[in-house]
Amino acid sequence: MITLIKNGEIYAPEYLGRQSILLIGGEIVKIGEMNENKLLDLDLEVQLVDAEGSIVVPGxxxxxxxxxxxxxxxxxxxxxxxxxxxxxxxxxxxxxxxxxxxxxxxxxxxxxxxxxxxxxxxxxxxxxxxxxxxxxxxxxxxxxxxxxxxxxxxxxxxxxxxxxxxxxxxxxxxxxxxxxxxxxxxxxxxxxxxxxxxxxxxxxxxxxxxxxxxxxxxxxxxxxxxxxxxxxxxxxxxxxxxxxxxxxxxxxxxxxxxxxxxxxxxxxxxxxxxxxxxxxxxxxxxxxxxxxxxxxxxxxxxxxxxxxxxxxxxxxxxxxxxxxxxxxxxxxLCLPKKGRLQEGHDADVTIVNNETLEIEHVFAKGRHMLKDRKTIVKGTFEK
Structure with missing residues (x-):
């Protein structure tokens, strides 16, 4: 699972400005400026999430x-x-x-x-x-x-x-x-x-x-x-x-x-x-x-x-x-890799609308769980 979240306003929870976040597997690998074209040239499956007009916060x-x-x-x-x-x-x-x-x-x-x-x-x-x-x-x-x-x-x-x-x-x-x-x-x-x-x-x-x-x-x-x-x-x-x-x-x-x-x-x-x-x-x-x-x-x-x-x-x-x-x-709770958007921390990310603060996306351990306000991963016995 490789996901690039771009154009979002980052609250880590402190404000970091507009930056990109790269998730690989269950980890935040990089926060900052990234060359999207070079990433796509790797010939790997990359999910792009455009967070323009949104706020990116820790799960x-x-x-x-x-x-x-x-x-x-x-x-x-x-x-x-x-x-x-x-x-x-x-x-x-x-x-x-x-x-x-x-x-x-x-x-x-x-x-x-x-x-x-x-x-x-x-x-x-x-x-x-x-x-x-x-x-x-x-x-x-x-x-x-x-x-x-x-x-x-x-x-x-x-x-x-x-x-x-x-x-x-x-x-x-x-x-x-x-x-x-x-x-x-x-x-x-x-x-x-x-x-x-x-x-x-x-x-x-x-x-x-x-x-x-x-x-x-x-x-x-x-x-x-x-x-x-x-x-x-x-x-x-x-x-x-x-x-x-x-x-x-x-x-x-x-x-x-x-x-x-x-x-x-x-x-x-x-x-x-x-x-x-x-x-x-x-x-x-x-x-x-x-x-x-x-x-x-x-x-x-x-x-x-x-x-x-x-x-x-x-x-x-x-x-x-x-x-x-x-x-x-x-x-x-002494959970050192939780509660913060930081390189090396778990890829738990929530994206919310900048104006309404409505939840738009949720990633848990790097996996896209809620997309465009719709739950895409449900429990084993949920319909």
Whole structure:
């Protein structure tokens, strides 16, 4: 696979101007001026993509996706379905990280691992966290540390629930031991070894994570808290945590742009902020008594939709917002060849219209997956 993308405005995510990008196999080989005629004279099959009037950006990374579905808080009929390849591609996403949620009984780590491997075979990059809301948490090898070390797709633990009535109400020491296991596993396997925390609406907010940093020998960068936009108080707590070096994540919804501005204006560390979709996870609504009163399903489309809204409606710079779904996420998850348009990096590229920001093309590991706004590569059982 040889692809030349020409005449596009490059955001890597920083602005590089109008340049060409050459993809060979699954790698970005060159960014800059290129002699198209010499390339065609090689007598090799070369795909030319004219990105005139378009913006070329890194493929998005979604660090929190329920690949095999989630939910179930309203009974068996409320379990959400598996995510399909085309839903990922249409969202401009080329890398996903799968997780379990509340249910670690009828959904299994081995099924999540198989789904991630299946998505890899279908064309995107997929990783997973080991565990679910609860501590002790489900694993593949019976050890969080061993899962991270021995299972190629496992890059950390999560999503562990805190400040939520659906958590296992663990002690601080239990949480500290799990974080330490994930971190040691990461050290021994050269992976992120992060622990990804589901933060509920509870009154304790991020108290556990602040105490971990104060009372235990835990590097702040190994804590990664999501759903931080539930309230202003929780966002203030997340800003404080980011200032200590932890990563924090906003689950994309219609308020995302406003929360990004709030985070920025109140001293949040922008290099520690990411966005995720919670794709195919359930969106349960509970009353003050903890009773389920409504249910929805999150969509991976929300991630890029909120990127565009943050730019168009909140006036945030595209270079800044792109970092939250590309480079920052790659740094949080220790994925050195992801999240950036750079020679030698993976050929994950999304092309969007310069005016509307609508997604026009998606390349995942160099393979053309979405062309002229139409999905050309679908999952094995998709029509």
């Amino acid at each position: 998005l990374i979604d660090p929190h996706v329920h690949l095999i579905g989630g939910g179930g808080e309203g009974g068996f009929s409320t379990r959400t379905p598996e995510l399909q390849l085309s839903e990922i591609i249409k969202s401009g996403i080329t890398t996903v990280v799968g997780c379990l949620g509340t249910d670690g009984t009828t959904r299994h780590m081995t099924s999540l691992l198989a789904k991630a491997k299946g998505l890899e075979e279908e064309g995107v990059t997929a990783y997973i966290y080991t565990g679910n809301y609860h501590i002790p948490t489900p694993t593949i090898t019976s050890s969080v540390k061993d899962d991270v070390i021995l299972i190629d797709k496992v890059i950390g633990a999560g999503e562990i629930a805190i400040s939520d009535s659906r958590s296992a109400q663990p002690s601080l020491h239990e949480v500290g031991k799990l974080v330490a296991e994930a971190r040691i596993g990461g050290l021994l396997s050269n992976k992120a070894g992060v622990t990804h925390f589901h933060v509920g609406p509870g009154k304790d907010r991020l108290t556990f994570l602040h105490r971990l940093l104060e009372e235990y020998e835990i590097p702040a960068s190994k804590l990664y808290a999501t759903h931080i936009m539930r309230s202003r108080e929780l966002m203030d707590d997340a800003i404080s945590l980011s200032q200590k070096g932890a990563f924090v994540d906003i689950t994309a919804d219609e308020t995302t742009g406003e929360w990004i501005k709030y985070f920025k204006e109140n001293g949040g560390e922008l290099e520690r902020l990411t966005l995720s979709s919670d794709g195919n996870g359930s969106l349960p609504k509970f009353n003050d008594q903890g009773q389920l009163i409504g249910m929805g399903v999150a969509s991976p489309h929300t991630l890029y939709e909120q990127v565009t809204r943050a730019v168009k409606e909140q006036g945030l710079p595209l270079t800044e917002v792109l970092r939250f779904v590309t480079l920052n996420t790659a740094n949080a």
